[in-house]
Amino acid sequence: MRLRSFALGWVQNIIDWFGEMGDLKENLAELAECGLPAALESMGERWSFLILRASFNGLHHFEEFQSTLGIARNILANRLGRLVDHGILARQPLADDRRKIEYRLTEKGAELLPAMLALRQWGERWETGCASTPILVDARDEQPIDRIAIQAHDGRVLGLKDLRWKHVADIKPLGAPRLQVVA
Amino acid sequence: MRLRSFALGWVQNIIDWFGEMGDLKENLAELAECGLPAALESMGERWSFLILRASFNGLHHFEEFQSTLGIARNILANRLGRLVDHGILARQPLADDRRKIEYRLTEKGAELLPAMLALRQWGERWETGCASTPILVDARDEQPIDRIAIQAHDGRVLGLKDLRWKHVADIKPLGAPRLQVVA
DNA sequence: GTTTTAAGTTGCAACTAGAAACTTATATTT
């Protein structure tokens, strides 16, 4: 028995608020070849993102992940294996104590940071309601980073109403035309 | 029997590449109160992100989601219910045909766009290897949006080596000191 | 008033997660 409408009061006002952004239902066959399913293939399972976050926070070992996250050992072994298979973590037995295995982020794994931060910032804003410690700061001036945002090529921050979906083929180059592959 | 090291050749070079960013293992107890687990509570289940993406692409009805995504009907019903419960989608029977239920993104749901794009861009870069159609463009000049990036308060794009973890308490205000709550 | 459509439910098989005990390889202590 699910509660389906706890928020309908305020939500009602928002229903028309969100413009269509130019619906593009036509080629939803193409949805399958989008990068999102591919990303979810690697990161979409339970625990994967939390293991990733722990990696970003400097954890490198099985027992560290296990005791910090409280994940079952068999599941942790499975997820670490998958993350290694996907090239997100690198597995390396330590030279000075070969019982110890070090799991480190690869470049590919490290590049998930924007996605992780965007998700975390959303959670802070809409769920927990407050920023969580520790936070990321710019090494240069030790000031907190900005919110992750969508920006135009010239750096303007784009809100949802500033966006449209468009087919790659329909996009006209701006300024100098690009080189083209002829055959 | 898992394959654990298909990428160790190139990965090896990267192991030391990724600096510690100032490990902060000390207060990993605080990991639990981070926004990420909260976000995953809403969006961490299988299909949730794909339903969200379909919503961004202009789908609004049960049968549309079902036939487009190929998801089982019971699972779809369950996920739509959860997304509504979490205030990410709003559920509205249509006035002119009350069989039809419209699912629309709320503001809260729409604000997941940066997270979804960051994930998609990562998938395009590291998994599929190419941008997928349709893409998001700036409504003003119809040019594609930038990559989602981490930026300093002054707009500089920050790479991983430019970042540190820090406790909120340790951050000094820049410029004019802020007002403080006294009691 | 019979049929069709939209949005679900139900029942059941297959898969996945979780808790706890067990294994294996290496390192440390006596």
Add this chain to the structure above:
DNA sequence: AAATATAAGTTTCTAGTTGCAACTTAAAAC
């Protein structure tokens, strides 16, 4: 060297989740 301890897993078994196909229900269309 033998006994103990530690790190990183496996195994086993139970509980929960996913997925498919058939069924239901309410509203519309014919």
